Amino acid sequence: MNTLVIGASAGLGRAIAERLAADGHALYLIASDPRDIAALVSDLNIRFGVKVTGESLDLAKLDVAALRRRVHESFGRVENLFYIAGVSMLDSGPVADDLAVRLIEVNFTAAVRIVNAFLLDLKEDGANLVGAGSVSSSRGRRTNSVYAAAKSGLETYFAAMRHFLVGSQCRVQFYRLGYIDTRMTFGQRLMFPALKPDQGAKVIVDNLGRDLGAVYLPWWWWPITAIIRLLPWPIFKRLNI
Amino acid sequence: MKRVFASLDRHTVCECEFDEPDRYRELLSLTAAKPLIGRGAGVSYVAASFGAGATSIGMQRFNRILAFSEAERWIEVEAGITLGRLYEFLSGRGLCLPVQPGHPQITIGGCIAGNIHGKNQFREGLFGDHVRGMRLFHPAHGLLDLSPEHNAKLFELTVGGFGLTGIIVSARLSLAPLPSTAMLVRHIPVGDLVEAFARLADLTARYDMVYAWVDLADRGRPGRGYIVAAAADPGAAPAPAAVAARELVPGGSRLPRLFSNFTLPAINRVYRALGTRQHGTRRLPLDAVLYPAVGKERYFDAFGKTGFIELQILVPENAAAAFIPRVLALIRKHGCAIALTTLKAFRGKPNLLHYTGTGFSFTIDIGNDAAARHMLDEFDEINCELGTTSAIMKDSRLSAAIARRQYAGYDTFKQRLHTFDPVRLFRSDLSQRLELQAP
Numbered sequence: 304m305n306t307l308v309i310g311a312s313a314g315l316g317r318a319i320a321e322r323l324a325a326d327g328h329a330l331y332l333i334a335s336d337p338r339d340i341a342a343l344v345s346d347l348n349i350r351f352g353v354k355v356t357g358e359s360l361d362l363a364k365l366d367v368a369a370l371r372r373r374v375h376e377s378f379g380r381v382e383n384l385f386y387i388a389g390v391s392m393l394d395s396g397p398v399a400d401d402l403a404v405r406l407i408e409v410n411f412t413a414a415v416r417i418v419n420a421f422l423l424d425l426k427e428d429g430a431n432l433v434g435a436g437s438v439s440s441s442r443g444r445r446t447n448s449v450y451a452a453a454k455s456g457l458e459t460y461f462a463a464m465r466h467f468l469v470g471s472q473c474r475v476q477f478y479r480l481g482y483i484d485t486r487m488t489f490g491q492r493l494m495f496p497a498l499k500p501d502q503g504a505k506v507i508v509d510n511l512g513r514d515l516g517a518v519y520l521p522w523w524w525w526p527i528t529a530i531i532r533l534l535p536w537p538i539f540k541r542l543n544i
Numbered sequence: 545m546k547r548v549f550a551s552l553d554r555h556t557v558c559e560c561e562f563d564e565p566d567r568y569r570e571l572l573s574l575t576a577a578k579p580l581i582g583r584g585a586g587v588s589y590v591a592a593s594f595g596a597g598a599t600s601i602g603m604q605r606f607n608r609i610l611a612f613s614e615a616e617r618w619i620e621v622e623a624g625i626t627l628g629r630l631y632e633f634l635s636g637r638g639l640c641l642p643v644q645p646g647h648p649q650i651t652i653g654g655c656i657a658g659n660i661h662g663k664n665q666f667r668e669g670l671f672g673d674h675v676r677g678m679r680l681f682h683p684a685h686g687l688l689d690l691s692p693e694h695n696a697k698l699f700e701l702t703v704g705g706f707g708l709t710g711i712i713v714s715a716r717l718s719l720a721p722l723p724s725t726a727m728l729v730r731h732i733p734v735g736d737l738v739e740a741f742a743r744l745a746d747l748t749a750r751y752d753m754v755y756a757w758v759d760l761a762d763r764g765r766p767g768r769g770y771i772v773a774a775a776a777d778p779g780a781a782p783a784p785a786a787v788a789a790r791e792l793v794p795g796g797s798r799l800p801r802l803f804s805n806f807t808l809p810a811i812n813r814v815y816r817a818l819g820t821r822q823h824g825t826r827r828l829p830l831d832a833v834l835y836p837a838v839g840k841e842r843y844f845d846a847f848g849k850t851g852f853i854e855l856q857i858l859v860p861e862n863a864a865a866a867f868i869p870r871v872l873a874l875i876r877k878h879g880c881a882i883a884l885t886t887l888k889a890f891r892g893k894p895n896l897l898h899y900t901g902t903g904f905s906f907t908i909d910i911g912n913d914a915a916a917r918h919m920l921d922e923f924d925e926i927n928c929e930l931g932t933t934s935a936i937m938k939d940s941r942l943s944a945a946i947a948r949r950q951y952a953g954y955d956t957f958k959q960r961l962h963t964f965d966p967v968r969l970f971r972s973d974l975s976q977r978l979e980l981q982a983p
Contacts (some may be wrong), residue, residue: 313566313605314566336568338569339568339569342608342610343604344608345608346608346609348608349611349612349633485566486565486566486570489545489563490545514788
């Protein structure tokens with residue numbers, strides 16, 4: 304299958320690309336750093352013998368029409384689209400304008416624009432649209448405010464796409480990710496254990512073809528976020544989370 | 545972030561700063577503001593990948609294959625790739641790394657930095673002999689391409705340089721044809737150390753891998769044991785193979801000490817009996833011979849919380865006759881039970897701080913206590929007298945004074961290191977102990 308992975312250079316995106324290559328997918332990988340993407344393309348090509356193309360791209364400065372053209376020239380119709388890219392920082396209160404723009408661009412706007420560009424591809428039979436959100440968007444908090452809002456918007460957009468694609472054979476899977484053992488969480492004191500990228504990638508790739516909608520990964524974040532959502536405001540406002 | 549690191553022998557435990565980049569922009573933006581040291585799997589016997597005041601840079605996320613030529617028999621990999629992952633890839637293609645240490649968890653960066661050897665040193669030399677080139681990162685010098693032809697002096701200094709010239713980012717390695725993924729293995733009993741040394745030298749001509757296990761915990765007749773001699777099975781074609789190994793976790797055990805002067809004679813007697821009872825030729829998977837530490841990962845826990853000391857010394861060919869009675873007398877005098885004693889045949893020319901030469905590599909593991917350290921201090925003197933050299937990557941207690949006496953290249957290594965990096969940005973507990981930091 305022809306699979307486009309956005310955000311493939313490290314962490315969960317890289318682990319997903321490895322799993323897909325092992326399963327024989329032809330891959331078009333996008334990440335921000337040309338050195339990382341070149342190394343990954345070589346590795347997957349050599350180890351799995353699949354066709355892998357890579358491109359470094361700043362998602363905040365996107366020319367989607369040109370990207371669509373390059374991808375189609377490379378391997379034709381996109382059958383699976385993974386949007387795993389994300390940037391995060393503990394933004395709280397006013398953040399620098401350029402940072403706020405970047406958080407919104409990478410976590411939301413670029414995703415919408417790329418999915419939109421390949422939507423007609425995905426309406427064909429047997430396609431999958433996979434997105435990565437965050438448990439942080441379960442309720443607005445003072446920390447991660449812009450990031451969580453962008454991810455919340457992304458989840459809404461994926462829900463809309465799932466609705467739009469009803470009647471087609473495209474399956475939509477959106478993951479509300481908990482802690483993943485990547486640079487995002489490195490060195491942080493976490494309240495809950497972090498999932499290894501490869502474990503997360505296995506679940507995500509195994510779920511291809513399933514009409515899941517939005518789910519938690521790992522699943523046990525569901526009761527945690529449910530409690531946070533149900534906390535009465537007089538209590539919630541006192542929490543430093 | 546802070547992390548507590550321990551050497552595999554548990555001799556050194558230290559809380560250090562740790563960083564683990566997973567993108568090139570993070571790795572290559574490391575600055576010279578504070579001391580650094582690269583870290584692969586972190587399973588060295590000695591504290592080579594951490595040290596007080598230094599930030600360890602974990603390289604395990606840089607583990608990709610960058611280029612590969614089956615026809616020309618070379619592979620280029622990032623330094624964090626493990627031997628096991630490479631073995632899995634290469635075995636199916638009928639190729640292998642010519643030199644491999646005892647556990648598949650070890651990374652290529654670690655193999656280069658330690659310039660390690662395998663069980664076929666007499667035939668294939670050291671790991672560094674098969675490195676065609678590498679990329680090294682030093683914040684003050686940037687990314688450097690090194691090979692025997694280009695930046696040759698720095699290449700020579702980095703191979704077996706204990707990570708002190710910078711972070712090894714990637715390397716191009718020569719490969720050897722893999723004749724088979726099975727080995728025909730014989731255990732040949734030996735009655736004493738003299739016989740073990742003599743038979744070992746003979747067998748190297750006929751076998752691909754040869755090493756001896758002898759029992760020095762037996763106070764009555766020390767030196768009995770067996771030689772493991774293995775040759776590729778021509779009947780088994782190369783096939784894809786994976787290594788199922790348990791993780792080595794330095795400092796991970798809280799078990800009480802099982803290996804003591806009281807228990808070891810009995811334990812070794814049983815182990816020796818099992819080894820010598822195996823008659824004839826057995827067919828074993830290659831990885832079982834290549835990585836003898838696989839399946840024995842908990843062996844290191846049996847020394848308890850205080851750990852052990854591994855003394856590995858290279859006995860020159862012409863000193864073996866004088867060495868054997870001296871070492872037996874020393875062990876008898878101190879009464880320390882030796883858990884493991886192995887012998888390997890070596891061929892090579894000494895250079896800088898590389899553990900090589902022509903003779904025999906003699907290794908003992910002994911519980912880390914005052915009596916053992918006292919015995920080993922005396923051992924050091926015998927070694928200096930007989931012209932043997934101690935493996936720096938094995939012995940956590942080796943002092944700068946002894947290293948200087950044993951290695952003719954000690955001063956040259958240090959001087960070249962200081963010429964390349966006068967600030968001495970890369971440092972570890974090992975480099976501090978061996979006084980490689982000081983001008």
